[in-house]
Amino acid sequence: MSKSTLSWCSPFEVPAMSYEEALATLKGVGRFGISPLLETVEDMLAELGHPDRAFRSVQVVGTNGKTSTSRYTAAILAGEGFRVALYTSPELVSYTERMEIDGKPISEELFARGIALAMEAGKRVNSRRRDAGERPYDITEFDLLTVGAVCIFADAQVDVAVLECGMGGRWDATSAVESIEAVAVTGVGLDHIRILGDTLEEIASEKAAVIKPGRACVLGAGTSTPTSVEDVFLNQCAQQGVTPTLVRPYETCDAPGILEKGQARDTRSYPVVRWHNIHMPHRIGDTLIERVETPFALYETVGSLKPAYQAGNIACAIALAEVFLGRALNNEQLEQSIVLCPTPGRFDVVRAEPLVLVDACHNPQSIRAFLSALDAIEPDVARRPALLVAVFADKDVEGICELLAGAFPRVYVTATASARALPAHQLAQIFEAHQATPQAVFDNVGRALDSLTDEPFIACGSISLAGEIIGALR
Numbered sequence: 001m002s003k004s005t006l007s008w009c010s011p012f013e014v015p016a017m018s019y020e021e022a023l024a025t026l027k028g029v030g031r032f033g034i035s036p037l038l039e040t041v042e043d044m045l046a047e048l049g050h051p052d053r054a055f056r057s058v059q060v061v062g063t064n065g066k067t068s069t070s071r072y073t074a075a076i077l078a079g080e081g082f083r084v085a086l087y088t089s090p091e092l093v094s095y096t097e098r099m100e101i102d103g104k105p106i107s108e109e110l111f112a113r114g115i116a117l118a119m120e121a122g123k124r125v126n127s128r129r130r131d132a133g134e135r136p137y138d139i140t141e142f143d144l145l146t147v148g149a150v151c152i153f154a155d156a157q158v159d160v161a162v163l164e165c166g167m168g169g170r171w172d173a174t175s176a177v178e179s180i181e182a183v184a185v186t187g188v189g190l191d192h193i194r195i196l197g198d199t200l201e202e203i204a205s206e207k208a209a210v211i212k213p214g215r216a217c218v219l220g221a222g223t224s225t226p227t228s229v230e231d232v233f234l235n236q237c238a239q240q241g242v243t244p245t246l247v248r249p250y251e252t253c254d255a256p257g258i259l260e261k262g263q264a265r266d267t268r269s270y271p272v273v274r275w276h277n278i279h280m281p282h283r284i285g286d287t288l289i290e291r292v293e294t295p296f297a298l299y300e301t302v303g304s305l306k307p308a309y310q311a312g313n314i315a316c317a318i319a320l321a322e323v324f325l326g327r328a329l330n331n332e333q334l335e336q337s338i339v340l341c342p343t344p345g346r347f348d349v350v351r352a353e354p355l356v357l358v359d360a361c362h363n364p365q366s367i368r369a370f371l372s373a374l375d376a377i378e379p380d381v382a383r384r385p386a387l388l389v390a391v392f393a394d395k396d397v398e399g400i401c402e403l404l405a406g407a408f409p410r411v412y413v414t415a416t417a418s419a420r421a422l423p424a425h426q427l428a429q430i431f432e433a434h435q436a437t438p439q440a441v442f443d444n445v446g447r448a449l450d451s452l453t454d455e456p457f458i459a460c461g462s463i464s465l466a467g468e469i470i471g472a473l474r
Contacts, residue, residue: 008054008154010117017116019108023095025115026141040137041176044121044147051154052177055085058324059174061165061207062186062220064366065258065313068343069186069220070164072317076329077160078103079337080321085153085161087146087174092345092360092467099149101156114148121147142166146173160324170209182324183210184316187222187258188229189365204232211236216323217244220316221255224248224264243270245295245323247316250276256376257369258312271295275315280308280376284349284357292318297328304338307347307373314338345466347373350473355385355456358466362392364399370460371407385456386410386439388448390465393422397430400461405436412452414442416464445469
């Protein structure tokens with residue numbers, strides 16, 4: 001497949017904006033709009049002369065695993081000789097982490113220029129709407145970030161952008177990008193239920209909307225169970241005239257913590273990518289080795305220095321890269337791309353001695369996957385490090401605490417600086433109700449780190465907890 005040959009130049013210039021001004025601009029708008037609208041971003045991109053048409057795109061959607069899958073896909077495509085951009089969310093430490101080119105976060109200067117262009121486009125669009133007697137759009141933080149990223153990627157003349165969907169799929173700002181050629185859905189779990197729906201099937205419907213005519217489609221292992229969820233995706237594919245490639249484990253044990261309850265059905269009527277875990281990591285830093293068989297090729301030994309729950313994400317990324325390219329991958333380059341691909345905040349050793357390991361798992365499904373990896377490394381709960389946990393109030397806090405309560409010998413609770421954080425004392429009460437009385441309660445992460453300087457611990461429960469610890473210790 002050819003690389004992009006289009007070029008883009010902004011149709012208007014904007015005053016220089018500092019990084020601090022860009023952050024203030026983002027904080028000055030709402031996180032979500034009053035009603036979800038793709039037209040907001042579509043009109044902003046049109047105002048800018050469609051920078052989204054200057055490169056090719058793939059989109060990754062899902063409740064869990066989409067950031068890792070996006071990162072692996074970007075690494076694979078870069079290994080195939082493409083100049084690749086990556087758009088992910090949320091950040092761990094700096095907003096600039098959300099936008100990468102050639103495997104590196106963009107500079108603060110580039111970030112600010114992208115936000116300035118997006119902001120000016122929004123002002124122009126809304127000015128015309130007011131002149132026409134129409135209600136101005138509610139331009140959100142994610143709208144500005146997405147439009148800004150698209151401008152930055154176009155200006156850098158990237159060949160392909162890997163776009164991680166922020167939430168859902170149907171109304172997500174990334175879905176306004178016109179150059180999407182292939183999509184992957186990693187899986188479905190109960191998350192963002194106030195916005196996406198309160199059943200797996202309703203959430204699946206929102207994510208399935210990214211499947212459209214002319215796009216290649218990959219359905220990750222997390223879409224296979226229950227069959228009522230898989231039906232949502234397969235029906236959407238049938239309605240849109242799309243033949244999906246399914247990603248499935250050879251055995252259920254190859255997908256620890258990934259599958260929802262239910263028996264997966266026979267998949268022989270579809271192209272299938274299957275993986276089998278040849279070697280499971282038994283200590284931190286040990287190698288995961290998997291065998292991946294696709295309609296294009298057999299990759300015998302794909303290795304990564306990651307826990308077993310990443311195997312399905314790697315297989316999904318391989319499938320997405322293949323359907324985008326329409327061919328097999330360079331096997332030697334694939335192995336190097338995967339083993340060198342960073343996945344910040346995912347089973348991430350921030351300090352070696354005493355150990356501090358962080359994971360961004362933040363809902364019951366991702367917690368189960370995380371604990372399955374921990375079980376393989378240290379099955380004896382009494383021998384594990386302590387747990388430091390913080391959660392967002394809008395998550396399934398009871399479900400998270402129930403899973404974590406019996407998985408560690410000692411529990412410490414805290415709260416992050418996020419406005420969504422559940423107060424530490426409330427989190428402590430929930431752990432107490434699950435017979436896991438915390439050793440200490442810290443009102444913020446800084447105090448927790450000051451108190452745990454000599455104790456090894458594992459931190460999980462929210463993305464912002466992982467980010468604050470990484471920011472403090474790295």
